[in-house]
Structure formats: C-alpha cells, structure tokens
Amino acid sequence: MSLEELIHNCKKNNRKAQELLYRAYATTLFGICLKYSNSKTEAEDNLHDSFITIYEKIGQFKGTGSFEGWMKRITINTVLQKYRREEYLSAVSDNTEEEITVVNAYSDICLQSLLRYIQELPNKYRATFNLYVLDGYTHKEISELLGTSIGTSKSNLARARTLLKQKIETKVSQSIIGILMIITTHFL
Secondary structure: OOHHHHHHHHHOOOHHHHHHHHHHHHHHHHHHHHHHOOOHHHHHHHHHHHHHHHHHHHHHOOOOOOHHHHHHHHHHHHHHHHHHHOOOOOOOOOOOOOOOOOOHHHOOOOHHHHHHHHHHOOHHHHHHHHHHHHOOOOHHHHHHHHOOOHHHHHHHHHHHHHHHHHHHHHHHHHHHHHHHHHHHHHHO
C-alpha cells in the first residue's frame, strides 16, 4: 500500500491502515519521545498519546510537505502540551546567562550515557535543550511552543548545558579515578 493510500485509509479510521502506519513510524517517533521523556515508560506513553493525536488530526494533513515531518511536529507538540498541562515548564527566570559551549573533549562518552544524562535533566531544561540543540528550533520558536519568554528559553538552555557538562565531567573524573586505582593496585 502506498503512503497516499495509507493516509487516505487512516482518514477513514481504517484500523488496519492505522496499524500499518504505527508499524512504519513507531520507531522514528519513539526516538523523539525518548529524548523528551524521563524514562522509557514515559516515552512509550508519549508515543501512544502522539499516535492518538495523529489519528485524530490526520484529516488536517493536506498532502503538502513531508508527512513524516508533520507527524514529528505533532509528536513534539503532544509531548510538550502534556508537560505544559502538568506545569512542568514553569518559568525559572528571565535572566539570560551567557551560553556555555560544551567542549568536545569528552567525545568518548557513549550515546546511551549522553541520552541518559539528557533524560535526567529537569523537564523544562530537557525540552529546551532538545528543541534547540537536537531539533534546530530558535529561541523565539521555543518560547512560543513552551509559553515562556525568549530570555527564559536562553536561560534554560544555558542551565541544561551546565548540568550536562557537570554530569559529563563527573563521569570522566570517576573514570580517571577508577583507572588510577587499577594502576596503583596492580603495579605498585
């Protein structure tokens, strides 16, 4: 079945077409949910909610632009709306801190560790970090999506980067201490 037929059948609430759509895009959309969620379980809930929204709004897709891009946008908005409803994204402050650049000296940190560190960020920082760094949104767009000011978006990004940098530095320091302990135990 072609993508156009799949979309057409989903617009008619065809359960088989909805299942095929889910199977085709669940992995991609789960990746988005995972980076905006605290845990795998929360990401699964967010994926479920996103597909419900996609099925409800598929009639609004006019066939212009990327269908996958449209679904990704719905997924991000669904997750962010959940956090807004739960008031996880309350403004911290409008103080703009100078942005901190995370040095690429820690390139040996594995992707799974980095994802875990991002998931451990407070929701407002994680959402801002993901939108800006991973999804390429501007601070203006982020402030509109999250219902905050541009200054808050910049501040939350700076704080997210600071927390990530601290977690990475702690991990690297612990690794170095572990290596030194092994060396002193075995060679001295």
